[in-house]
Amino acid sequence: xxxxxxxxxxxxxxxxxxxxxxAQALKQEAEEALNWKAGPKVWSALExxxxxxxxxxxxxxxxxxxxxxxxxxPQEEFKSGGLGNWFAKLMSxxxxxxxxxxxxxxxxxxxxxxxxxxxxxxxxxxxxxALLQIARSKNVARVKVPTDLGAWAKVKLGDxxxxxxxxxxRHLQQAQRSFEGYVSQARLAQG
Numbered sequence: 001x002x003x004x005x006x007x008x009x010x011x012x013x014x015x016x017x018x019x020x021x022x023a024q025a026l027k028q029e030a031e032e033a034l035n036w037k038a039g040p041k042v043w044s045a046l047e048x049x050x051x052x053x054x055x056x057x058x059x060x061x062x063x064x065x066x067x068x069x070x071x072x073x074p075q076e077e078f079k080s081g082g083l084g085n086w087f088a089k090l091m092s093x094x095x096x097x098x099x100x101x102x103x104x105x106x107x108x109x110x111x112x113x114x115x116x117x118x119x120x121x122x123x124x125x126x127x128x129x130a131l132l133q134i135a136r137s138k139n140v141a142r143v144k145v146p147t148d149l150g151a152w153a154k155v156k157l158g159d160x161x162x163x164x165x166x167x168x169x170r171h172l173q174q175a176q177r178s179f180e181g182y183v184s185q186a187r188l189a190q191g
Contacts, residue, residue: 001080001088005140008078008158013132015165020125022172023049026179027118034175035112036182045182046113048175049121052168056124059164062145063131066157072139079141084159087147091166093173125168132161 026034026045034045043051080088140158147153147163155163 001078001085003078004076005074005078005158006076006136008140008162009132009135012161012165013129015169016125016128016132019165019168019172020122020129022176023118023121023125026175027115027122029179031115033179033182033186034115034118036178036185038178038181038185043174043178044113045175045178046115046117047111048171048178049117050111050113052171053117053120053124055164055167056121056128058148059145059160060124060127060131063157063160063164066143066145066160067131067134067138070138070143070157072142074137074139075141077141078156078158080159080162081156083147083153084155084163087155088159088162088166091163091170093166093169128161128165135161 029045031046037044037047135157138157140161141156143157144154145157145160147155147160
């Protein structure tokens with residue numbers, strides 16, 4: 001992917017704002033509806049939020065550390081790296097039909113969760129917006145951020161943002177589908 005740094009950041013800010021709006025809408029729903037599961041191996045809406053929170057804890061910290069350590073000046077052009085672009089495309093909500101196995105440590109399946117996990121998610125989205133504003137003064141192509149594959153597998157800052165934002169979009173859509181499943185099931189039960 002090749003674009004300008006500003007276009008990348010502007011796009012990501014819009015996506016984070018959409019994620020934030022979607023979370024705020026779901027937060028208004030009943031806890032029972034948000035914990036509903038279509039099956040034992042399918043995540044509830046709140047399990048989706050818990051999963052996103054676990055990844056945000058890791059990636060937002062790594063992004064902040066990378067930006068704090070860097071004194072590299074911004075450059076106009078951003079060209080995605082090979083590994084970063086691959087990860088970002090894999091996480092892209094357009095590929096939501098592609099099933100992926102999550103790390104066992106990040107799998108919330110089977111947990112009855114409080115609606116407050118959405119509050120944590122909302123706080124993380126607000127942090128993401130603040131970090132994206134800071135990123136405007138950084139070189140998003142030169143700052144490196146480690147991935148979950150280990151410290152050796154680093155991606156460009158712009159790609160790290162793409163990965164976490166796309167990941168959140170993907171799972172927010174999954175949470176919305178879970179809630180819609182609850183609504184459909186409730187309608188069927190009412191006859």
